[in-house]
Amino acid sequence: xxxxxxxxxxxxxxxxxxNLSTEVKNRVLHDAAKSILAHQDEIIAAxxxxxxxxxxxxxxxxxxxxxxxxxxxxxxxxxxLDQVAGLNDPLGEILSETTRPNGLILKKVRVSIxxxxxxxxxxxxxxxxxxxxxxxxxxxxxxxxxxxxxxxNIAIVNAxxxxxxxxxxxxxxxxxxxxxxxxxxxxxxxxxxxxxxxIPRGGAGLISAVVNNSSIPVIETGTGNCHVYVDESADFxxxxxIIENAKTQRIGVCNAIESLVIHESxxxxxxxxxxxxxxxxxxxxxxxxxxxxxxxxKENVIAATEEDFGKEYLDYILSVKIVDSIDEAIAHINxxxxxHSETIMTEDSxxxxxxxxxxxxxxxxxxxxxxxxxxxEFGFGAEIGISTQKLHARGPMGLxxxxxxxxxxxGDGQVRP
Amino acid sequence: xxxxxxxxxxxxxxxxxxNLSTEVKNRVLHDAAKSILAHQDEIIAAxxxxxxxxxxxxxxxxxxxxxxxxxxxxxxxxxxLDQVAGLNDPLGEILSETTRPNGLILKKVRVSIxxxxxxxxxxxxxxxxxxxxxxxxxxxxxxxxxxxxxxxNIAIVNAxxxxxxxxxxxxxxxxxxxxxxxxxxxxxxxxxxxxxxxIPRGGAGLISAVVNNSSIPVIETGTGNCHVYVDESADFxxxxxIIENAKTQRIGVCNAIESLVIHESxxxxxxxxxxxxxxxxxxxxxxxxxxxxxxxxKENVIAATEEDFGKEYLDYILSVKIVDSIDEAIAHINxxxxxHSETIMTEDSxxxxxxxxxxxxxxxxxxxxxxxxxxxEFGFGAEIGISTQKLHARGPMGLxxxxxxxxxxxGDGQVRP
Numbered sequence: 001x002x003x004x005x006x007x008x009x010x011x012x013x014x015x016x017x018x019n020l021s022t023e024v025k026n027r028v029l030h031d032a033a034k035s036i037l038a039h040q041d042e043i044i045a046a047x048x049x050x051x052x053x054x055x056x057x058x059x060x061x062x063x064x065x066x067x068x069x070x071x072x073x074x075x076x077x078x079x080x081l082d083q084v085a086g087l088n089d090p091l092g093e094i095l096s097e098t099t100r101p102n103g104l105i106l107k108k109v110r111v112s113i114x115x116x117x118x119x120x121x122x123x124x125x126x127x128x129x130x131x132x133x134x135x136x137x138x139x140x141x142x143x144x145x146x147x148x149x150x151x152x153n154i155a156i157v158n159a160x161x162x163x164x165x166x167x168x169x170x171x172x173x174x175x176x177x178x179x180x181x182x183x184x185x186x187x188x189x190x191x192x193x194x195x196x197x198x199i200p201r202g203g204a205g206l207i208s209a210v211v212n213n214s215s216i217p218v219i220e221t222g223t224g225n226c227h228v229y230v231d232e233s234a235d236f237x238x239x240x241x242i243i244e245n246a247k248t249q250r251i252g253v254c255n256a257i258e259s260l261v262i263h264e265s266x267x268x269x270x271x272x273x274x275x276x277x278x279x280x281x282x283x284x285x286x287x288x289x290x291x292x293x294x295x296x297x298k299e300n301v302i303a304a305t306e307e308d309f310g311k312e313y314l315d316y317i318l319s320v321k322i323v324d325s326i327d328e329a330i331a332h333i334n335x336x337x338x339x340h341s342e343t344i345m346t347e348d349s350x351x352x353x354x355x356x357x358x359x360x361x362x363x364x365x366x367x368x369x370x371x372x373x374x375x376x377e378f379g380f381g382a383e384i385g386i387s388t389q390k391l392h393a394r395g396p397m398g399l400x401x402x403x404x405x406x407x408x409x410x411g412d413g414q415v416r417p
Numbered sequence: 418x419x420x421x422x423x424x425x426x427x428x429x430x431x432x433x434x435x436n437l438s439t440e441v442k443n444r445v446l447h448d449a450a451k452s453i454l455a456h457q458d459e460i461i462a463a464x465x466x467x468x469x470x471x472x473x474x475x476x477x478x479x480x481x482x483x484x485x486x487x488x489x490x491x492x493x494x495x496x497x498l499d500q501v502a503g504l505n506d507p508l509g510e511i512l513s514e515t516t517r518p519n520g521l522i523l524k525k526v527r528v529s530i531x532x533x534x535x536x537x538x539x540x541x542x543x544x545x546x547x548x549x550x551x552x553x554x555x556x557x558x559x560x561x562x563x564x565x566x567x568x569x570n571i572a573i574v575n576a577x578x579x580x581x582x583x584x585x586x587x588x589x590x591x592x593x594x595x596x597x598x599x600x601x602x603x604x605x606x607x608x609x610x611x612x613x614x615x616i617p618r619g620g621a622g623l624i625s626a627v628v629n630n631s632s633i634p635v636i637e638t639g640t641g642n643c644h645v646y647v648d649e650s651a652d653f654x655x656x657x658x659i660i661e662n663a664k665t666q667r668i669g670v671c672n673a674i675e676s677l678v679i680h681e682s683x684x685x686x687x688x689x690x691x692x693x694x695x696x697x698x699x700x701x702x703x704x705x706x707x708x709x710x711x712x713x714x715k716e717n718v719i720a721a722t723e724e725d726f727g728k729e730y731l732d733y734i735l736s737v738k739i740v741d742s743i744d745e746a747i748a749h750i751n752x753x754x755x756x757h758s759e760t761i762m763t764e765d766s767x768x769x770x771x772x773x774x775x776x777x778x779x780x781x782x783x784x785x786x787x788x789x790x791x792x793x794e795f796g797f798g799a800e801i802g803i804s805t806q807k808l809h810a811r812g813p814m815g816l817x818x819x820x821x822x823x824x825x826x827x828g829d830g831q832v833r834p
Contacts, residue, residue: 014777015775015777018777100795100796104785106796113807192628196807196808197808215628215629217634217635217637217806217808218634220634235830238829238830241830241832242830242832244832245832246832249832249833356825358432358436360431360435360531360823362824363824364824366826366827366828367828367829367830367831368521368826368827368830368831368832369828369833371832371833372521372826373824379517389613390530390531390613390821391530391613391636391808391809391821404807405811406778406811407779407781407795407812408773408781408783409783409785410783410784411784411785412785413652413658413784415658415659415661415662415663415785415786416786416788416794
């Protein structure tokens with residue numbers, strides 16, 4: 001289908017989708033889960049074509065693994081749709097209600113956004129996840145997945161459309177852009193007339209391409225250059241546990257830490273302990289001058305460059321900076337961070353308050369691991385991504401991030417004086 | 418100052434401005450008001466240069482009027498700053514607080530956005546208004562006003578900076594871009610590194626230029642193609658009053674109506690009455706086939722083109738469409754509207770509910786004038802603009818629209834299992 005036709009058709013049904021009852025939406029979500037399971041063989045066959053093409057194109061092993069679907073992964077996708085059906089429907093919530101002096105009653109009510117565009121890479125599960133979250137919140141979704149997953153995505157979207165059809169819901173509630181050229185993607189980012197928001201999911205390159213080229217509002221999700229700051233009064237046991245957890249539990253995620261900032265009064269004592277705790281993981285330490293001298297002679301310790309402090313390694317690497325005050329720590333973190341998640345380790349509640357107030361990030365922690373920055377850990381039941389921008393949604397985004405509001409004003413003939 | 422230096426310097430003080438106490442902010446706002454009054458002569462002299470240039474450049478009379486400052490307008494600008502000082506400070510509000518099963522306490526707290534960029538035309542009052550609203554919400558502001566008002570803007574910003582200086586607040590809390598070429602404006606829209614949000618204020622051309630060229634998130638304010646739908650059971654007296662108010666009270670504003678949609682069962686009776694009510698204002702009626710036949714032979718009645726239904730006239734002109742059902746009315750309005758404000762005139766509460774649910778607009782009214790779509794009328798105390806997009810803020814925007822939130826997470830050594 002031509003891109004503009006596809007966007008326009010999706011836009012045309014947004015009113016229907018935005019006003020479905022919770023009951024109907026949940027039934028469709030369960031049916032979509034069933035349909036995906038029923039079409040498992042076709043989906044796996046389509047995925048095999050993508051995998052074969054990927055291997056022929058020398059796709060790295062890590063990406064091939066993300067692309068691969070098998071019965072247990074398909075069961076997980078279906079299970080995800082069933083779980084979204086079980087979440088509360090946020091639409092219709094009255095966010096505020098006031099009566100004005102002239103008698104007008106003003107209600108602010110939560111509504112769907114309309115048409116959501118998703119741009120993502122070769123992870124076919126995102127196709128079903130995005131549909132589930134958007135449909136539950138009364139939104140239509142236009143999917144633009146990576147070209148390496150195109151056959152898998154077509155098979156998944158066909159299975160979902162079948163569930164819409166048997167429920168007599170417009171199938172245009174979900175559409176997949178099947179053209180895989182860059183030009184179509186760029187055109188898609190200019191479809192303001194039909195698309196209300198774009199959400200890119202993927203690596204830094206994809207996200208910055210969307211931010212720079214889109215004229216549609218974008219929710220930027222993203223990169224995390226997260227820090228742990230070890231203050232003068234830090235409890236060492238908690239600190240060692242949290243640094244180990246935040247650095248090594250999963251290295252490839254945005255809420256893992258990439259940098260340590262340590263007060264000089266405790267650096268001599270705790271830094272070697274941190275080093276020892278992370279030694280089994282072969283973590284490389286990239287150190288400023290002072291920390292380099294503390295760890296001098298040890299394996300896997302090198303001097304940091306200025307660039308290191310701004311890097312999201314997503315690897316067994318940590319940069320280390322020694323500071324002489326909490327103010328210097330805050331200034332350093334605010335200069336280099338990406339606005340994601342930052343932790344202070346301290347037993348001094350005034351320092352904790354200061355840090356939490358002055359650090360500019362979506363999530364600021366006191367004595368806890370940055371790995372908790374996650375929609376499920378925050379109790380949202382689902383996550384569309386973690387926003388590192390400040391408009392609309394910040395931090396882990398649950399269903400509410402996919403909603404807007406409108407004002408309903410009830411009068412009895414009032415005119416403005 | 419070079420653009421990047423100016424943006425970077427503003428960015429550098431956002432943390433200070435975002436953490437000022439309410440008391441300090443209010444004192445600065447009052448002092449800024451005093452300083453503007455104290456520098457009235459310089460501001461008027463600078464404005465005289467702009468006016469002289471405007472006249473030499475054949476600036477239309479309406480724009481010259483918007484550009485012109487005199488003692489009473491300067492008093493109004495100062496009064497605006499005093500009023501903003503009197504509003505509640507939204508920062509620090511706890512938006513939610515939960516305790517997770519692992520003992521983590523999660524607080525969602527309202528914070529400033531950081532650096533706001535304003536791009537506007539030759540209305541020098543916007544310089545002070547924007548500073549006041551941004552400063553009250555803990556934001557720094559970078560102003561890019563129209564080149565026709567550059568001398569006035571410099572004088573106003575200098576007066577504000579003086580008030581910052583005497584209170585020992587960083588003067589970079591407000592900066593004016595003094596380069597007036599287009600290239601600088603385009604560069605400004607790409608300063609993502611330093612600017613968190615751009616708010617364009619002005620005509621449709623300015624707004625679409627910002628939406629299309631900015632890589633910084635934009636809050637789109639704007640155009641209003643607003644409708645009144647007269648349903649079968651409309652009360653005629655209320656309907657006539659509201660149409661007169663919404664069309665004629667102020668024609669140049671975005672919440673004035675541009676189009677009538679009338680149910681065919683009442684069109685023969687009410688349309689001539691509407692025509693008579695608006696005759697003193699010489700309103701031109703641009704009619705579809707059916708309404709044209711009802712008003713045939715009357716002065717100022719012409720056939721509408723397809724284009725008319727999508728137009729924001731900002732003039733004594735109304736398009737008219739007759740429909741055979743409320744569904745057709747809703748479909749027509751949702752097709753042509755700009756998502757601003759729409760009214761249904763009906764005594765049928767089921768029809769009112771349906772209209773309010775299905776119309777996709779920021780403000781949907783039952784039996785009231787669209788002219789109420791305004792921050793002050795909604796009780797917000799101030800207005801930065803009326804958003805016609807669905808992300809972040811929709812409809813009239815008060816101080817809250819200039820805020821974001823962050824999560825503060827209080828732990829006691831928790832790590833993610």
